[in-house]
Amino acid sequence: MPLRALFGLLLCAGCAPLSAQDATRAPEPNTRVPAGVVRYAPSVFPDRIVLSPAQDAAHGFAVAWRTDATVAAPVLEIVTAGDSPDMGTPRQVRASSRELRTENGIARHHRADVDGLLADTLYAWRVQGGGTWSAWHHARTAPAPGAPLALLYFGDTQNKNVSLTTRVVREAMRHAPDARLALFAGDLVSGGDGEDDNEWGEWFEANESLPTSMAVAPAPGNHEYFEEFEDTPRERRVLGAHWPLQFALPGNGAPGAERTSYWFDYQDVRVAVIDGTSALDLGTAQAQARWLDGVLAASPHRWNIVVTHQPFYSPRAGRDNALLRKHLLPVIRRHAVDLVLQGHDHVYGRRLPGEAPTPVFVVSVAGAKQYRLSEQAQRTMRPVAEDTQLFQVVRIDGAHLRYEARTATGRLYDAFELRDDGSAKSLVDLPEGRIDERRCERAKTLKGRADRCWE
Template sequence: MRRGAICAAGLLVALLLPAPAPAREAEPRRAPEPNTLVPAGAVRYAPSGFPDRIVATPAEDPSSGFAVAWRTGATVDTPWLEIVEAGDSPDMGAPRRIRATTRALTTENGAAHHHRADVAGLEADTLYAWRVQGGGTWSPWRQLRTAAAADAPLTLLYFGDTQNKNASLTTRVSLEALRHAPDARLALYAGDLVSGGDGEDDDEWGEWFDATAALRSLLMVAPAAGNHEHFEQFEDTPRERRVLGAHWPATFALPGNGAPGAEQTTWWFDFQDVRVVVLDGTSALDMGTARAQAAWLDGVLAGAASRWTIALIHQPMFSPRQDRDNALLREHLLPVLERRRVDLVLQGHDHVYGRRGGLRAGQATPQYVVSVAGAKQYRLSDAARDTMAPVAEDTQLFQVLRIDGDALHYEARTATGRLYDAFSLHRAAGGARRIEEHTGDRIGQRDCPRAATLKGRTDRCWE
């Protein structure tokens, strides 16, 4: 064949063959996200004359009062809180004034003053407008409704650990929770609100307040202290000991009705027909207060006239995470929770989801729940997969509780609002409980799809 013919034949073959597929662009390598959105060297959360970090917590009787904590710069001493019954006119009348107390706290963001005002003598189920003072400034007016009568319906929210990347990734969980429960009156947090111990503790608290801004503008907040709200004093010395971090008592205005030795982190209150008891698992495990907390818990539960009881604690009675076991809590606190038939034990710490019933087969209460709202995600243990249902990895969650008379309805939803777990507790004559599972609309079990985190850790799913 002549050379020209050969070239023509080759061209024909080339035209008939399929074109080669374009080379696939490699997926860009993702870098781990920093724990805060504050760049190194930037000052984002310096205190000033403007009041910030405003949070209302329940009094022992939230139908007649609540307490408020807030922060300013160090030049502001004993400012005022103003409160008035909310009205439709901008002229709501002359507000009542309450003088705050002040304590100092110096952090990497500078010297601050934290203030506390206790509001009492309010009417039940009444909407109040209130604001707090700074240095020649005031916060915007906020509105908060006091607890109603015991037999009125109640909606509340529960969040597991927020802890990491709060502004970046906890914010969406807070907003989705409000979308699903716009009538909520109370938000419970199961500890480890921040991570801490990394030189940017105050930035982390600033981001927690940013992430919860919408909730805090409308609801009372009830937090439990986690291990990350404590720190190791005199670390790596013979004097090493666990102590409560300085932010906690300055940040929240709690009732002070707690267990001996853990007065700043244990407390209780009655919100309508629910007695909520807040425990400190870190203090029980590491600071020698387990026995005292158990005796206090027994007394608080024995004195409850409410139909429903909820215990809030950071470390779980039954840990769903690999290589964790809180035996001391089961030795001292678990017998009280079981004997007093607490309805819900709401927990965090393990950064997965898991639910199980009490010690006896077929027992409706307590229901022990572990959940996580934040970005850090661990892996489930084999034991959790055998003893808990449902369980989840790699999932940010919030929980909605609706209480109406003799029924308590529970929902766990993902950060996008999808239903993951649901059940109801029903109270029969004599106080006996019956559980009803709701499985129809739940999505399927979520397991971690990654062999390692972006940092290469195989013991976690995400960080």
């Protein structure tokens, strides 16, 4: 046996060694942009266009986009979509703009908030650049409660987005072409390596048409922050410059986390997004708990979903987000939230139900970085997975909520249904058609790390 493979076995008892082919492979860089190459420079052409829900998604949405610094105050045009290329005279909405200096040059990020729309109506819209326009995009506002809804949920994308996240997004859209909403559980990019703008460019490229064909609602992850004054007594977490400009999110967040927490209503569901990094590292856990309590108490809907980056019950060894359980978990349990959608730990795990069928806690990962499960997760979660890129489809139709987790190739990995009979909710596991649980078979990564499966 080669010495490298033998060393891998010693580091990871029970894991298979790197194959001879793996032993000669070089790790893939985090972005495809070679050193010294400018791939994602802003220009007069609008790019990084992303639609997000308004607080009331039936009657409004907001759009963010980017141009170079010569474009000062562009507009968004919107009109009811029609079959003729002449759709009539569009309404114009003036955008607000902010400047951002990155490794790719000076850009202006723009935001237009569109209100006064009709529910369940298909609109055509485009955004302005410098003497040019984007394509006309279509977006349908949310119907009134009672209509069926399909939404997508992605765990961390984070690394090698164009290379390996692209296929997951395409497969998700193939499986749910009727999806109206996409939830991302944080760490959309990795950051901190001098390529932040390249990474955001790759995130948008990997997502292709998704951000303009459905509403995108992301949670911030720890990698959306950076360490200021790192390795000094003044070290602290600071929100990255891209986050407040890259998305046009509802401005209704918790005190102290106004830019990174928010909520909105979409048909029969209220979605609340919390900022786990701010709660854990910046002292906002109690403020976010009070805010979340009010958001959930006022919810008029049958279904409630919370999205957060850091899990309440971590499936990775050595992690324990105790502050989330102390301050925010009692609120989530008191209001019997239906789904808690999480990321951060780069494995898959659904926590086994306790005395009550809800909340259902799920951790997933869409991107290339893959960790290993803790022993506790293997006892308290089922199903679990390592070394697996996944996406999730959630379908809500009246009293039924169906959840499916699928692999990057579209195979069914997990499925269950929540049913509401009017007096209580029940969880029905759906094992038919699922593939077997997947575990990491590598002793270590190509970079030699035995605590991960892939990076």
